Amino acid sequence: MSVVSMMARGEIKDHKNIYAVIIIVIGLTMTSFMLANAYQQYMMQVVSDTTKTLLTSDVCVLADKQSIRSMYGTCPQLDNAQEIADEIAAKTGYKTAVRISGAGTYNYNNSGYDGALLQGIDLKCDPEIEKIKSYIIEGTWFDENVDYLNHHKGFKVDSGTIVGNYSIPYVGSVSYEQPNPNDKPYPIIMGKATADNHKIKLGTVLGMPVTVSSQGTSIASINVQVIGIYNSGLPALDGLVWFMPADCVREFKGYGNQTGTALDTFINAYSFEVNKNIGDVIIVKTPESNAIEKLDPISHANSIGSKVSDAVPGYTVYTWHDLIVYASGTMQDTITVMLWGTMAVTLILAGFAIKYVMDSIVMRKTREIGSLKAFGARDRTVLNIFLWQGAFIGVSSGILGIVLAIVVMNLVSWYGLSIGFVGGTQLKIDFVITELTLFASFAVPIGVSLIAASIPAKRAAKLSPVEALRVGELAL
Amino acid sequence: MAESPQVVKKAVKIVVPPVMQQNQAKAAEPSNPEKPQTIAPASYQKTKVVISSGPTTGNNGQKETVVELQGVSKIYGQYENKVYALNNASLKVLKGEFAAILGPSGSGKSTMLHMMGCLDRPTSGKVIINGRDMAAVTGAEVATFRGRNMGFVFQSYNIIPRLTVMENVMLPGIIAGYPRAELEARAKDLLKETGILHRADHKGVHLSGGEQQRVAIARAFINNPTIIFADEPTGALDTKSSDEIMGILKKMNEQHGVTVVIITHNPKQATDYVRRIIRIKDGQIVGDEVNVPKYAV
Numbered sequence: 175m176s177v178v179s180m181m182a183r184g185e186i187k188d189h190k191n192i193y194a195v196i197i198i199v200i201g202l203t204m205t206s207f208m209l210a211n212a213y214q215q216y217m218m219q220v221v222s223d224t225t226k227t228l229l230t231s232d233v234c235v236l237a238d239k240q241s242i243r244s245m246y247g248t249c250p251q252l253d254n255a256q257e258i259a260d261e262i263a264a265k266t267g268y269k270t271a272v273r274i275s276g277a278g279t280y281n282y283n284n285s286g287y288d289g290a291l292l293q294g295i296d297l298k299c300d301p302e303i304e305k306i307k308s309y310i311i312e313g314t315w316f317d318e319n320v321d322y323l324n325h326h327k328g329f330k331v332d333s334g335t336i337v338g339n340y341s342i343p344y345v346g347s348v349s350y351e352q353p354n355p356n357d358k359p360y361p362i363i364m365g366k367a368t369a370d371n372h373k374i375k376l377g378t379v380l381g382m383p384v385t386v387s388s389q390g391t392s393i394a395s396i397n398v399q400v401i402g403i404y405n406s407g408l409p410a411l412d413g414l415v416w417f418m419p420a421d422c423v424r425e426f427k428g429y430g431n432q433t434g435t436a437l438d439t440f441i442n443a444y445s446f447e448v449n450k451n452i453g454d455v456i457i458v459k460t461p462e463s464n465a466i467e468k469l470d471p472i473s474h475a476n477s478i479g480s481k482v483s484d485a486v487p488g489y490t491v492y493t494w495h496d497l498i499v500y501a502s503g504t505m506q507d508t509i510t511v512m513l514w515g516t517m518a519v520t521l522i523l524a525g526f527a528i529k530y531v532m533d534s535i536v537m538r539k540t541r542e543i544g545s546l547k548a549f550g551a552r553d554r555t556v557l558n559i560f561l562w563q564g565a566f567i568g569v570s571s572g573i574l575g576i577v578l579a580i581v582v583m584n585l586v587s588w589y590g591l592s593i594g595f596v597g598g599t600q601l602k603i604d605f606v607i608t609e610l611t612l613f614a615s616f617a618v619p620i621g622v623s624l625i626a627a628s629i630p631a632k633r634a635a636k637l638s639p640v641e642a643l644r645v646g647e648l649a650l
Numbered sequence: 651m652a653e654s655p656q657v658v659k660k661a662v663k664i665v666v667p668p669v670m671q672q673n674q675a676k677a678a679e680p681s682n683p684e685k686p687q688t689i690a691p692a693s694y695q696k697t698k699v700v701i702s703s704g705p706t707t708g709n710n711g712q713k714e715t716v717v718e719l720q721g722v723s724k725i726y727g728q729y730e731n732k733v734y735a736l737n738n739a740s741l742k743v744l745k746g747e748f749a750a751i752l753g754p755s756g757s758g759k760s761t762m763l764h765m766m767g768c769l770d771r772p773t774s775g776k777v778i779i780n781g782r783d784m785a786a787v788t789g790a791e792v793a794t795f796r797g798r799n800m801g802f803v804f805q806s807y808n809i810i811p812r813l814t815v816m817e818n819v820m821l822p823g824i825i826a827g828y829p830r831a832e833l834e835a836r837a838k839d840l841l842k843e844t845g846i847l848h849r850a851d852h853k854g855v856h857l858s859g860g861e862q863q864r865v866a867i868a869r870a871f872i873n874n875p876t877i878i879f880a881d882e883p884t885g886a887l888d889t890k891s892s893d894e895i896m897g898i899l900k901k902m903n904e905q906h907g908v909t910v911v912i913i914t915h916n917p918k919q920a921t922d923y924v925r926r927i928i929r930i931k932d933g934q935i936v937g938d939e940v941n942v943p944k945y946a947v
Contacts, residue, residue, distance in 0.1 A: 177824045184812045545808040548769060549822035550797010552790045640770040643804070
């Protein structure tokens with residue numbers, strides 16, 4: 175055993191009570207940091223995963239000068255959406271796909287109305303298909319081999335000019351299309367929150383007026399049938415987003431050409447072919463982030479966004495993080511900053527405690543330090559005796575914090591705590607321990623303890639032997 | 651400059667003090683009834699000057715100088731507040747000597763010991779240890795040199811209370827990096843010599859003053875040093891314990907041949923035990939004489 179560890183162990187034994195208190199305080203700080211951080215990471219992951227999967231993938235591209243609100247069904251169509259998607263893929267190497275969105279309302283069980291955001295999915299190349307499929311808890315995913323289209327547009331009705339009676343002389347006009355009586359309903363996959371809220375079961379057919387223009391005045395009334403129910407883990411989005419094959423949305427939104435073949439002249443129905451080049455939103459999927467990119471996902475998202483913007487200038491680009499900020503403000507980022515801030519404040523206080531305890535040790539043990547120096551101990555040896563104690567406090571606190579946090583996480587998982595949502599769905603509380611969280615929980619207390627210990631350690635090391643012996647004598 | 655005293659070769663009647671006689675009787679009981687000669691382990695002999703028992707001489711027949719002060723002054727304060735703790739002191743301490751620095755409180759004797767022990771640096775003058783000018787040696791090297799070549803015994807023992815007696819004795823050896831097994835064997839021998847082996851596993855805090863000082867003496871010898879400095883080693887002890895401690899120091903000096911320099915303000919203690927008395931007053935050496943000690947081991 176070296177003199178450093180022998181003397182440091184002795185000091186730790188002598189001051190075991192105060193050191194235990196410091197270790198427990200720092201350890202509990204790290205436990206609470208790790209728990210909060212791991213839970214926040216889990217929620218961040220749920221939110222970002224759900225947002226990415228359901229709406230944006232990593233990045234989405236809209237027509238020029240569109241607000242993010244346009245993604246909710248009112249985005250102006252891009253006539254060359256597939257070409258833009260291909261161009262992005264060619265220039266960046268990322269996966270791309272076209273989505274078509276629509277916003278509509280539906281009547282459930284003749285007892286009320288609710289809204290839904292339709293996401294038309296390219297069944298062949300949408301990069302999020304596998305993820306969406308993994309969310310499905312009832313029913314099935316769309317079958318690529320089934321023809322879900324009706325191959326015509328609905329019966330168009332134009333309200334003509336609506337004139338007001340009083341101060342508003344002109345209101346506008348509404349045109350809408352009715353489904354043909356023999357049309358098959360379009361298939362949809364809806365969220366569990368919606369199904370639970372409105373007691374909608376698999377196979378239910380719902381009538382649904384959908385906005386088909388960016389101005390919101392052209393409406394297509396369609397019938398949809400529930401073929402699947404998914405649960406993404408975030409009921410707020412599950413209650414809003416429904417999936418449908420992209421061509422179905424193209425068809426009822428009129429993204430294609432009427433061929434002139436009359437199917438039923440009485441109801442004004444003509445044959446219609448969808449144009450697969452037309453879409454509303456292009457989504458972009460990047461390869462899995464590496465470890466460094468995972469440390470700062472927001473910056474990574476911004477850099478991908480810039481890369482896509484550079485590839486196709488003149489379009490509006492939003493990242494998944496932009497959408498989260500749009501939906502919930504910077505709450506997640508603020509929580510992250512506050513978590514780190516809280517940890518920093520507590521650790522600074524603990525650092526001061528370590529410094530003052532060691533200051534008092536140096537003061538009381540001055541004669542001992544003088545003796546060690548008289549016996550041949552170098553300054554570095556004395557320095558290391560105190561740094562060793564700091565390292566011991568740091569390592570012990572880190573291990574204690576991590577172990578306690580893991581125990582609590584396991585207890586929570588074992589007990590099965592969950593969050594209840596208004597829709598009646600539940601989200602199981604879980605934790606995601608990132609490399610950064612683990613590293614910070616272990617390294618930060620060590621760093622703080624070493625920095626705090628280094629101040630009295632340097633003071634002790636710099637004591638001249640004769641001064642230390644003399645002061646020590648006086649202290650007696 | 652005070653010159654080294656000549657070795658007194660005339661026959662001297664040695665009187666052993668009563669306390670020492672009792673201790674000698676006790677010391678005769680252990681398994682090694684002969685002189686408890688401690689032999690330095692191999693690792694020590696590689697790095698240390700091997701000191702044989704009794705006075706030694708150099709090639710020219712003169713005793714080797716272990717410590718030499720050349721015009722050493724230590725000044726505290728500046729301008730009108732200048733205080734000369736040590737004023738132009740010159741001195742040679744020879745190998746195997748048992749010397750006392752005697753002077754009243756505040757005379758500068760502790761300062762002189764600090765200079766000789768390289769615990770402090772002089773304001774002017776040279777400190778030469780084993781022929782090496784310590785002014786040219788860095789702080790870290792001085793520490794290592796001090797640890798391997800010097801032993802210290804303090805008035806207040808400076809035993810580390812939480813360590814066992816054995817650990818306390820081994821401490822300078824652990825600092826110097828000597829092998830633990832060799833240190834343990836040597837510590838046992840030294841504890842036996844100082845009559846405290848039976849308390850080897852006790853914590854320092856549980857020892858009496860006299861016992862702590864025995865441990866301190868054993869600790870001072872652990873690295874087989876060239877010279878031992880004892881700063882008022884009996885200052886905190888009663889008469890009986892003081893005699894025991896002085897007897898042990900004298901015995902260690904004679905049996906190990908290690909130079910011992912003690913500081914005392916007690917003239918009787920000096921005249922009773924040491925062979926050379928250096929008198930100091932107001933920071934200046936005012937006397938350096940050969941003494942015929944009253945007691946022998």
